[in-house]
Amino acid sequence: MVRDEFEAFVEAETPRLLGLAHALSGNPHDAWDLVQEALVRVGVRWRRLATENPGGYARPTLVRLNVDRTRRLRRERPGVVPDRVAPVVSDTILEPWLADALASLTPQQRAAVVLRVLEDLDHEGIAALLGCSAGTARTHLSRGLARMRERAAAREEVDAGD
Template identity: 45%
Template sequence: MDPQDHERFREFVDDRWSALLRLANLLTGGDRHEAEDLVQSALMKTLGRWRHVDDPEGYVRTVMYRHQVSRWRLRRPHREPALGTPPDRAAPADAAADAVLRLTVRQALARLTPRQRTMLVLRYFEDLSESEVAKLLGCSVGTVRSTTHRSLARLRVLAPELGTPARPTPAATGGSRPRGARA
């Protein structure tokens, strides 16, 4: 590697380290040491191909996803029962509530299997489509759908406080009751 490529790689790592570490932290369930290992492994693989990489961040993220998939495939957990409804909650209004929500989500993700955690991180934190996740993980779209469904169900069991918020009553919103509703 020539000095110019080496400098570009060093700048990339300096600029993107924290973002890549946040993603790795989610993928590993909050284990800081595993997250650092995951990022470092991905960066080492990227360094070897640096001259041929057009999109460095995309390449590193893909290497991280695949490396994490390899980890959970080696550990093949037992099947988890699927129960509940997905956590749909409005964003908290203040920083303290936001921090509590982040901690709750992180703790719940850490208790999922690595496969479940990876699917949820890719689908909802990385905002990838089902087909993109399937391509990255080397599985079918149906597998992504079913695993995501089971993972969300398990997340609901592990963290019921992330459940759906209460809907406002018509009286609270100043509206009238729906037709045929009783008082």
């Protein structure tokens, strides 16, 4: 019975988690890794989480795993700064220009924008997931959205010129 409940949760939540992970990481392979690790952590705690909100545990876990992944990459490859993720060439979740615009953001800006737009979190919710103050989360979101608007305006200029 417990296994069936967990499998139903995994089947229902994987698409949403995958979309969030893909938007955060910018890479479908890293997204799957993040989702799998988050689901493993939910599975280990399933008996306790099943009666609570397992999705509410999985999403913040996924965001923290991505932050840890970015920090680890910085330590392991000091000359390579993963502040800019590579855009995804074949992207079924996001329009290519939007994936490129997200790829131009710092990891914190990207996470703030994704959490605001996809998860509808306020500044306090974003701050809690990023491990920073609400003011810092507000700054990441503001700068990220400003850069996204710049990219959208540049795209409109290119489209108008065609």
